Amino acid sequence: MVQQDLDPRSDSVLEVSGVHKSFAGVHALRDVGFALRPAEVHALIGENGAGKSTLIKVMTGVYRPDRGTVRLDGRDRDFRNPLEAQAAGISTIYQEVNLVPLMSVARNLYLGREPRRFGLVDVGRMNRQATQTLGRYGVDVDVTRPLRTLGLGAQQMVALARAVQVDARVVIMDEPTSSLEPREVETLFSVIRRLKEQGIAVVYVSHRLDELYAICDRVTVMRDGAVVHTGDIADLERLRLISLMLGREMSTVRDKGTTAFDAGGHERRTERPVLSAQNLTVRHRIRDVSLDIHAGEVVGLGGLLGAGRSETAKAIVGALGTESGSVEIEGRPMRRRSPAASIRAGVVMLAEDRKAEGIIPNLSVRENISLAALPRLSRAGLVNRAKQDEVVRFFMERLRIKASGPDQKVSDLSGGNQQKVLLARWMCLNPKVLLLDEPTRGIDVGAKAEVQAIIDELARDGLGVLLISSDLEELIEGSDRVVVLKDGHVVGDLVGQDVSEEGLLDAFATAPAVSPDAPAPDPDADPDAASETASDSAASTSAAPGTPDSPDDPAGTPQAPAQDPAAAPVKENHA
Amino acid sequence: MTSTVLPPPATAKTRAPRATLGERIASQLQRRGALAVLVLVCAIASATSSTFPTWSNISSILGNNAFVWLLALGMTFVIITGGIDLSVGSMYALGGVLGAYGSTHGTWLAVLLPLAVGAAWGTVQGLLVAKAGMAPFIVTLVGLLGLRGLLQAVTNEGATTYLVPAHSAFRNFGSGVWTPVLITAAFFVLGAVLLTRTGFGHTLTAMGGNEHAATLLGLPVVRAKVLVYLLSGTLAAAAGALGGARLGSGVTTIGVGYELTAIASVVIGGTLLTGGSGSIGGTASGVLLLAVIHNLIDHYFSQYGSAFTDTVNGGFLAAVVLLQTLLSRTQQLE
Numbered sequence: 001m002v003q004q005d006l007d008p009r010s011d012s013v014l015e016v017s018g019v020h021k022s023f024a025g026v027h028a029l030r031d032v033g034f035a036l037r038p039a040e041v042h043a044l045i046g047e048n049g050a051g052k053s054t055l056i057k058v059m060t061g062v063y064r065p066d067r068g069t070v071r072l073d074g075r076d077r078d079f080r081n082p083l084e085a086q087a088a089g090i091s092t093i094y095q096e097v098n099l100v101p102l103m104s105v106a107r108n109l110y111l112g113r114e115p116r117r118f119g120l121v122d123v124g125r126m127n128r129q130a131t132q133t134l135g136r137y138g139v140d141v142d143v144t145r146p147l148r149t150l151g152l153g154a155q156q157m158v159a160l161a162r163a164v165q166v167d168a169r170v171v172i173m174d175e176p177t178s179s180l181e182p183r184e185v186e187t188l189f190s191v192i193r194r195l196k197e198q199g200i201a202v203v204y205v206s207h208r209l210d211e212l213y214a215i216c217d218r219v220t221v222m223r224d225g226a227v228v229h230t231g232d233i234a235d236l237e238r239l240r241l242i243s244l245m246l247g248r249e250m251s252t253v254r255d256k257g258t259t260a261f262d263a264g265g266h267e268r269r270t271e272r273p274v275l276s277a278q279n280l281t282v283r284h285r286i287r288d289v290s291l292d293i294h295a296g297e298v299v300g301l302g303g304l305l306g307a308g309r310s311e312t313a314k315a316i317v318g319a320l321g322t323e324s325g326s327v328e329i330e331g332r333p334m335r336r337r338s339p340a341a342s343i344r345a346g347v348v349m350l351a352e353d354r355k356a357e358g359i360i361p362n363l364s365v366r367e368n369i370s371l372a373a374l375p376r377l378s379r380a381g382l383v384n385r386a387k388q389d390e391v392v393r394f395f396m397e398r399l400r401i402k403a404s405g406p407d408q409k410v411s412d413l414s415g416g417n418q419q420k421v422l423l424a425r426w427m428c429l430n431p432k433v434l435l436l437d438e439p440t441r442g443i444d445v446g447a448k449a450e451v452q453a454i455i456d457e458l459a460r461d462g463l464g465v466l467l468i469s470s471d472l473e474e475l476i477e478g479s480d481r482v483v484v485l486k487d488g489h490v491v492g493d494l495v496g497q498d499v500s501e502e503g504l505l506d507a508f509a510t511a512p513a514v515s516p517d518a519p520a521p522d523p524d525a526d527p528d529a530a531s532e533t534a535s536d537s538a539a540s541t542s543a544a545p546g547t548p549d550s551p552d553d554p555a556g557t558p559q560a561p562a563q564d565p566a567a568a569p570v571k572e573n574h575a
Numbered sequence: 576m577t578s579t580v581l582p583p584p585a586t587a588k589t590r591a592p593r594a595t596l597g598e599r600i601a602s603q604l605q606r607r608g609a610l611a612v613l614v615l616v617c618a619i620a621s622a623t624s625s626t627f628p629t630w631s632n633i634s635s636i637l638g639n640n641a642f643v644w645l646l647a648l649g650m651t652f653v654i655i656t657g658g659i660d661l662s663v664g665s666m667y668a669l670g671g672v673l674g675a676y677g678s679t680h681g682t683w684l685a686v687l688l689p690l691a692v693g694a695a696w697g698t699v700q701g702l703l704v705a706k707a708g709m710a711p712f713i714v715t716l717v718g719l720l721g722l723r724g725l726l727q728a729v730t731n732e733g734a735t736t737y738l739v740p741a742h743s744a745f746r747n748f749g750s751g752v753w754t755p756v757l758i759t760a761a762f763f764v765l766g767a768v769l770l771t772r773t774g775f776g777h778t779l780t781a782m783g784g785n786e787h788a789a790t791l792l793g794l795p796v797v798r799a800k801v802l803v804y805l806l807s808g809t810l811a812a813a814a815g816a817l818g819g820a821r822l823g824s825g826v827t828t829i830g831v832g833y834e835l836t837a838i839a840s841v842v843i844g845g846t847l848l849t850g851g852s853g854s855i856g857g858t859a860s861g862v863l864l865l866a867v868i869h870n871l872i873d874h875y876f877s878q879y880g881s882a883f884t885d886t887v888n889g890g891f892l893a894a895v896v897l898l899q900t901l902l903s904r905t906q907q908l909e
Contacts, residue, residue, distance in 0.1 A: 083795070100788055100789065100851065101785065103851070111777055112792060119773075121772045121774065
């Protein structure tokens with residue numbers, strides 16, 4: 001059944017070479033080569049916008065490459081749509097569960113290839129087979145119920161079962177674990193191992209490094225639309241992997257960067273934090289995240305993509321429902337958290353997605369700035385225009401917003417000025433705490449420096465600032481303290497000297513050796529809770545060497561340096 | 576967090592919660608609500624009115640309306656995909672005129688001419704929606720206006736009336752009570768099989784539920800979309816032709832607003848207006864319910880005039896949709 005290689009040079013089941021793809025003149029992929037061997041689990045990793053998703057879509061027929069070839073079993077293929085790729089044996093599991101929520105579980109599983117009798121769908125057989133199949137994946141449900149009544153993890157398992165059922169030679173998994181519970185991840189891994197035994201190749205995309213090291217054989221690292229590294233994952237240290245991914249060498253840490261932050265830092269005004277979040281937990285996203293923000297201080301929130309940074313900010317202001325946890329503002333607990341209540345209490349968040357969650361493009365600069373403050377600028381429901389103009393003029397000057405005037409439409413402004421308009425919107429509420437989610441993403445260098453200077457200025461004026469940034473330099477130079485998240489846990493709280501590129505990368509690379517149910521080893525956390533979990537944590541540390549479990553792993557424990565607890569400052573309370 | 580040694584797979588079980596009783600009742604009501612209300616209304620009407628349960632009344636409800644119900648059948652398919660077809664009322668009228676015109680040249684032409692025109696127009700609408708990516712609302716609104724215009728052209732602005740010859744076999748399709756009812760029932764049964772027991776039907780439901788996912792799952796979304804408008808157009812033309820056979824002539828003024836009644840029946844029958852969920856059985860209950868209520872309102876409130884009928888109809892529709900919204904909300908809260 002296995003086809004002989006038509007091209008003797010290739011021992012790959014799926015091979016992509018020289019692929020270019022651009023959208024509206026922007027290069028998403030540049031000369032990308034990617035080879036997948038039979039029966040291997042191949043990690044594909046890179047930061048946001050590195051081109052992973054585009055590459056996957058090229059391999060699965062969603063996009064057609066501008067240049068380059070996709071070969072399956074040594075033969076050139078030109079998939080015009082996902083159906084053709086599926087028929088050729090390439091199955092995909094997408095990050096968001098891409099099934100039909102209103103249809104029954106069984107119908108989702110068999111959509112497009114229903115078992116038939118007399119030309120009609122044999123519903124009875126379909127349901128029986130679906131029950132059996134899902135049973136093998138540890139999903140025991142009534143298959144006639146709509147898919148949406150299942151938990152996200154179970155839905156992901158249905159998607160997996162579906163993908164594997166199609167006669168697959170290659171299975172591509174795009175962040176399959178982002179909505180899975182730890183035990184479901186284990187089920188997934190055992191399925192992947194079974195696939196491997198059957199000679200099926202798996203492409204595994206994930207930001208969770210532990211998973212990559214646990215299940216993958218080889219790794220391809222992408223950055224800015226190009227492949228920067230391919231090789232056995234066992235030969236690649238975590239630290240090296242991360243620096244490849246982020247595109248910066250450990251040695252090039254500069255003393256003084258290019259950001260506009262004052263090197264001096266800020267001083268805390270009071271001992272009591274202006275905002276104190278305790279044990280925030282959001283299902284599948286963050287767990288037991290605690291942090292304090294003092295007046296006049298910039299607290300950085302670091303972590304790789306998917307670590308739960310934005311979720312933490314959203315949980316604090318109540319834009320994301322939490323399972324547990326509390327937020328105190330100036331010592332007063334917030335009872336019901338909602339964005340409106342947070343704003344009243346003086347906590348405002350600058351959302352990451354400026355276009356979707358921030359500006360209202362068709363309104364003027366004036367209206368965009370004063371939107372949130374309208375209740376304060378109104379009397380008896382009527383807006384006091386003079387007061388409004390005064391506030392708008394003040395902030396346009398203070399934040400140096402470049403616009404033809406307050407009546408210009410905000411969509412005509414540059415990204416940097418739009419960001420300043422949004423800052424102004426929150427500033428005119430006189431907030432106590434400012435949560436900034438990627439405040440300088442996607443704006444040009446000049447505007448970036450200006451926004452950074454404004455952040456500095458605001459903190460000096462006594463605001464508490466939480467700064468989320470993927471730009472390491474910005475995070476290091478802008479923050480007085482950095483809380484590091486990983487997989488939804490706090491894994492470090494870097495102060496003073498540790499707020500450095502090395503310190504951050506170390507923290508990113510460190511596996512949080514805690515069981516997922518236990519609170520993270522957060523220095524800010526309740527000392528009792530920490531000591532309670534210390535024994536658990538220690539036990540799992542010793543039981544978790546983190547080596548790939550392939551028996552023929554020749555390199556032993558090559559990532560030992562990164563695993564060494566002593567090397568990571570955040571592990572102190574375990575030692 | 577996953578660097579721990581992995582236990583054998585069989586130990587990990589993902590158990591989704593079983594349906595609660597309330598949720599199951601809600602789900603059943605949502606699916607069969609129209610049927611429940613239909614039974615209730617019929618029971619009350621039979622108990623309180625001496626004229627309602629008579630044979631002549633029932634046969635007039637069934638026989639006079641049966642063909643119009645085919646519009647709702649086609650509409651169910653379209654709405655399940657998340658689309659809408661506003662052209663069916665005009666197509667119904669055009670089908671009747673074309674059928675009557677064709678019958679003067681022979682029964683075969685009387686059947687084929689409307690079907691061909693309906694299929695052709697439906698295909699054009701389907702291509703505009705599926706390939707050109709136009710909004711179904713706009714495309715079929717063009718159909719509503721355009722077909723009406725075509726009808727005016729065919730009949731010299733209503734001046735020419737085509738009569739079905741008195742001895743044409745074509746008249747047999749619409750005569751009596753049982754022929755229309757049986758023809759319509761047969762179409763509904765075929766429709767139910769098509770929707771629940773074929774890959775095509777599953778594709779329609781899937782693309783209504785999540786079109787992006789349906790595409791990624793490799794389903795033939797574009798083809799199914801074209802086919803569904805083709806189906807709806809053909810059914811509407813066929814319904815019109817059969818209606819013409821019953822009336823014995825092509826009536827140009829008929830069919831105004833029928834598309835809205837069809838949409839109402841579909842929605843009352845439990846099909847989500849946003850697509851992705853619905854059933855032919857529900858639509859059957861929906862059309863019967865609307866017909867019975869119309870009959871009752873005519874009977875009880877005829878002294879207040881027909882304006883009152885429409886008001887009550889509208890109010891009832893609002894109540895049913897509100898109830899449905901509440902039901903689906905309880906399901907989501909689960």
